[in-house]
Amino acid sequence: MAEFYSLRVNGVDREVVDAQLGESLLFVLRERLGLLGTKGACEQGECGSCSVLVDGELVCACLVLAAAQSGRDIVSIEGIAPAGVSTDVQQAFVDAGAVQCGFCTPGLVMAAHSLLERIVDPTDTEIREELSGNICRCTGYGRLVEAVANVAKTRIALGGNRG
């Protein structure tokens, strides 16, 4: 049975046509809307690779039905930075060596932005706790923690100017 609905993704209303019942937000973002930056590595809410923001909340896109997100404001990795520009978090990930294979990276960028919105000056333990829903198999997390701490420090030094 085909479904028809629209989703507001990265500030744009997108129509979803020919969807089958029960498709997850992850599947629809990737396969119907062509937004391939959001990754799936478990489809069980265990790895955080599929993290997106829905009405400002960090959500595992694999766990929610796409059709149920109509009327909400969805931000995926493609919408976190203006075209051609990287956010401070994205730049810090590259500079700190926090990226290896990069499969976990989009989800972690989303989670790190969400974390730094909520906690301006997180401790090491807070960073680890807040990001513990995101698995990275390559880095052992050390460079990721450093990248997030660097962003927090820089933002504070700049007086809350969010890059």
Added chain:
Amino acid sequence: MADSGVATRQRPGRIGDSVVRPDGREKVRGEFRFSSDLPVEGALWGATLRSVHPHARIKRLDVTPAWKIPGVEAIITADDVPGKSTYGLIFADQPVFASEVVRYVGEPLAAVAADHPETCRKALEAIIVEYELLDPLTDPERAVDGSHPPIHPDGNVIRHQRVLCGDPDATGPVVVEGFYEMGMQDQAFLGLEAALALPDPGGAGVELHVATQAMHEDLHQIAACLGLPEDKVRLILAGVGGAFGGREDLSLQVHTCLLALRTGRPVRVHYGREESFLGHIHRHPARMWMRHHATADGRIIKIEARFVLDGGAYASTSSAVLVNAVTHTQGPYVCENAVVDGWSVRTNNPPCGAMRGFGVVQACFAHEGQMDKLAAACGLSAVEIRLRNAMRTGDRLITGQVVENVAPVERCIRETDALPLPDEPIGGFGDDPMRLPGGAGLTADRGHIRRGIGWGVAIKNMMYSEGFDDYSTARCSLADGVATLKFATAEVGQGFVTIAQQIARTLLGVDDVQLDRIDTTIGSAGSTSASRQTWMSGGAVDMACRRVRERLFEHVGRMWSVDPIRLVVDGDSVVDSSDSSRRISVADATAGQRFEETAEYHHPPTEPLDENGQGDCHTAFAFVAHRAVVDVDPELGLVKVIQVATAQDIGVALNPLSVVGQLEGGIAQGLGLAVMEEIVMQDGKIRNPSFTDYLLPTFLDMPPVVASLIEEPDPRAPLGAKGIGEPPCISVTPAIVAAIRDAIGKDLSRVPVRPQDICL
């Protein structure tokens, strides 16, 4: 390495700089395309039907009901494999699709292609399979003792290898022995198996976009199974989301190509996480016994050992994993006498093969347990017993091979020992329950927690062994001030692409180094495994760039009428070393010119082991030490690793930033093996094929790592640098287990250490 062609003035982005990845920006922006990110107009989805029994005869396989489902475009079984019906990295013993018998849970029986993943799922459900159950062989000891009938025409023993060295009757006043066991670990790379196959018109050939570790190893096996000449099968490396050994064997490659060729349409196959657990090989579970004989002051006289590695249903790389295990029995210690017996065997468990550390992880867990026993028996510290026995360059291994590489074992131990211990008291400085074992949810009682410290030291071979010529090929071209590199080296996340650019920038004085597509239109680079790509493909890129530079110098020499031998690269220019006022930028010198060279780098030949395990079978070695500090709640059986200290023999830090990333990432995987990661098998079935039940280290499980990089350039390595990928995950596992033993005084002999092992 000394290089007479480069003056000292260097621009950034060269060897030794912490250069960031060329693909980093794409990756953080979600623009990097992994093998699962390749939608193509009109592509079909493919899916695989798998056995649900560990051992059974296939009485009936009826696909006709699946054809009735609208949207199904192809159904293929063993009968549809046009070429060779089996494949394998060393022995072609694994069927593309099972035909008469299934030998493990998850073995492919059929594949379908359809318009939607959901249609595929329904089609697989509709296929009728009737099995006649056979007695499964799940205990590897029964394969060793021959008490189970063969489950495969090749028999139940994949390989038996002895190592006999020196005096088998030697003994000493101190004798310690122990049994050790290791569970089955999964690579758990995050980017699930996925591929896109595009058929050529008329089915004359196929193009496969796939995430793999070894382009040409894949190519040889795929082409043989498809019954196509190798030039009709083109592999293109799609973005690889981690590998760690789990992409060394074929998984979906042949199935995807067959479906595309059958339908004449593009086909995408994506595994889910559960299918990934079933669809790739794992780390060998091992049962090991060792007995060390030593002098009263702790010097090893003889080691006796027995290894049984469970290879699962098909051979994969089991025979090579076994050789690594038995030849690393002694660890990084001097030992003149040894009697070692090892088996890798076939069972009806899932096939096992390569995973980071490749047999040495198993051996190291046992030999490091033994070193601690020896220390206790001799009244020495964990550090002292290891220093006393530490191997040096020129020492002979139990295989008779002399270690010719730089071997700073003593320095690894001393530098690790010198790294500061954590100043954080048990439970952390504040009152944060997250600093306790088990975190906030498990309410460990601070007063009961005990701290322990443990050690592990390892030797690891690099490159392939036993006569295998695993060469690598690279091409460099230089035109208009831009260098372009081409190779088939699989970039799986480790950062070879960064290193390759650094090499070219350093040698050629250019900033702009383009990387051509990684595919099979150039010669083999071998596999991204065995810590070998920096050495082998780094060597090939280095060689190709040097040849191009010779051409550049000849060209400039002609322009200036000087002997090219006088020319050097200085900054971004070619300079006459006898008259430094004479200089021309590389960009100007190569304007309208094109110099192109291809190079193959081979390591010196090795030889197979003889029946007594003697022979110069390994190419080179690297060393590492780890010290772990843990807090343990003995009542709840919970462990929190507080710190890992390490000193690693890396030769040269070509890119210090990525060295640290490799060390930390490897340590996380070794930590996982020590305290949480295990594929739990029951009667041949995986009980936990999901990230809910197969536990991976998270941000909270991973402690800070303090590291010392030991840089003693290895004259045998083309760039002086050793491979750094595997050593970090090898001796950290025994170090963590030793720290738990130290904390609770229990003789733990199995990894992963489970709560019940601690508190019962």
